[in-house]
Amino acid sequence: MTANIRTIAETGSTNADLIELAGKGVPEGLWLRAERQTGGRGRLARTWESPQGNLYCSTIVRLRPYDPSPGTLALVAAIAVHEAVGLFLAPDKVIIKWPNDLLVEGAKLCGMLLERAGDAIIIGIGLNIAHHPDLPDRPATSLAACGAGNIGPGYFLETLAEIFARWLEIWRGQGLAPIRTYWLKHAHPPGTGLKANLPDGSTLEGIFAGLDNDGALILRLANGTSHAIHAGDIFLI
Template sequence: MTGSAPEGFWLRAETQTGGVGRRGRKWESPQGNLFCSTAVDLRPGDPEPSSLSFVAGLAVHGAIRHYLPDVPMLLKWPNDVMVSEAKICGILLERVGNQVVVGIGVNIAQAPEVEGRTVTSLKKEGAAVEAESFLGQLSIEFEKGVKLWRQEGLARILQEWQALAHPVGMSVTTSDDGGDKISGEFAGLTVDGALRLRKADGTLIEIRAGDISIG
């Protein structure tokens, strides 16, 4: 998707073999999984475009919950959705002119290996659903999220995200692109979505990029 598509239009690939995710990681989507993208127009007064990653995470969570109502799920900063403590999706944003292209990959039928991560799929967790049907539910959830994002602002989105995420006080370790790690307790999010980390000495710091491990 080049960013010229109308808002609300979704593009789905049957497979993906050359995708690149966050921090240059390989992002594959084998047959039976979902890789899709949609464009969001940027309008005057919209929240920060990068915050659409929280909208996307909430949408994936809602769509999965539709098919797996009783399976343990958790949102993990910055844009992971965990099912049974395993990664099930990938989310990537790209600014193209006056649009943001939101790419979402969800493990539907298969759980391709991700180095250093435990992964799962909807099929493995007990959901019998095809990628096309899941995309239909995902598009409904995403449309609701974008509407909320525009009408009520980022604060409401972050409130909903935190209600479904790792709780305040949970032990987390952050790692940046250089491999440097910082451990502490999750202390919530800033007003613009950065992670607040309380170190062992009580110092509060803000993390704006990187990965975290929990527990």
């Protein structure tokens, strides 16, 4: 089935646009791609640099009564993009960092932002294809810098939309288990040192001990206790 993709030359934020369209009843499955964003946003209110040549897109999922927890769509998005990137780079080079950043040798390749509007979850994806920013707090990279060649953002999105639709169907039909299995296979391995900056301003350090049944990150602290993290900014140590 051909994906429902709308492409526009420029906008402030594809997520903001889809939040507005969600209120007007647009159906699940719509993808909005901008060739350039002037007000791109990342998690924790970060600005997302948006030069032409990268992928800036958002899609909408309409929640149904028996869907798994909406927050676990972050994991669905992560593995869909990981699988799509794996068609252009060796999949074992690309690591998922909780919940849905993609890293290559520790450098950020892709970030995502999920926002809720009524019964809709808006999933925004920013993938560095041709360019990557010089970030003050973490390294970044792009598909081009990793040797993937010249990939058009529109072409990549057509591939991604099909993969995401398949994983969304699995999420609805089989629950979180297969999503969690794929995610753990391609994430930072158990025992990886992590630092978590939490929404209340506190910081925790420990080692990665997996995901709980709801997709929360389990951090094992130095005192032997485990802490479930449902929201936060995670750094590899």
